[in-house]
Amino acid sequence: MESVLLVEGLGVDEDAHSGTTVQHVFRKRSHPRQPNLRQVHLIHAELFEELAQDGFEVGPGDLGENITTRGIDLLNLPEGTLLRIGPDAVVQVTGLRNPCRQIDRFQAGLLKTVLPLNSAGKVVRKTGLMGIVLSRGRVNVDDEIRAEVPAGPAAPAQVRLISRRRTRRPRTSRTVVMMPVSINLASICARRKDRNPPACPGASGPVGPSPGTY
Template identity: 55%
Template sequence: MEAPHAIVVAVSRKSGHGVDKPNQLMIRLVEGRGVEGDAHYGATVKHRSRVRQNPDQPNLRQVHLIHAELHDELEPLGYRVTPGLMGENITTRGVDLLALSRGARLRLGGEAIVEVTGLRNPCTQLDALEPGLMAACLGRGPNGEPVRKAGVMAVVLQGGEVRAGDPIVVEPPPDPHEPLRPV
């Protein structure tokens, strides 16, 4: 299902670890690996704390996506967040990423397909960018449950080039739908 005006706002990558990722004209997604040239590229986990736990676990965090609407929400609170600053590879607009089900697929541009694996858990590295940013990326739902707003993680099912301006098509998974949890 194509969300009206769902687009890629920016694409980013960084070869070394660290929160912010510089914007690029194009990123290349590689099936089962992630973003070519990014620190989190690979079939097994690359997140440093997870590597210490078990370096052989599958990489469910190959691609990080954040919705530009989060930037819009943070701006009146005094946070100047731009695409790539919070470590995302793909900044989107027009897709309610946090409402997707586990297993939802996103067609990015003409070739690439990613499958959503779960939520990104905001971490203290965000406070190094701007004090209080981590707390601003956490909220509470109607029943008091935590709401993690720092985007979603995905794996690459089909590779391809992705650029700012590319359309996004959302394909929900088959029933039953499973809500997103942190990965």
């Protein structure tokens, strides 16, 4: 596969997390009608290089992401940022990805490494962003990505509990930054519903609903 199809309101075509309502295995059991704010998962390739310095072997798809980017500061994009990927697809940032203990089953000690504490003692979540698809489009390897940041003061995206409220569309006035993007298709194939494969390491969020997590 050299491309993926992003479907408006659903996510990545044929992906296990595609749907209008929550697809997270554990949250689906207790809150099946919650909106799906985890339709697309993006991770920056620079994270893999950082982890390699700590002795871990992690590549595209190993942490369950749909899209791997390079050259764009994903973790500091504010909630509501629009990511225009390729000629047509638009993904809206809904929050940071919160990894769970499945990652340690992939490689021991990895979870603690991707959830370090900063100088203020606060957790830093390094495993990328989650988003929803606003506009349908096919995304190819080496397509460009444009990040349109909401105007005015904005804080980086946060990890938060999925609520029943509708996700608000961001304001229209934006700053546009052009960045390259590369796509990892292995994670998409690994999570296809029709093949019923083992779960990708880290493909799901935390076990059960916990306040302040996403």
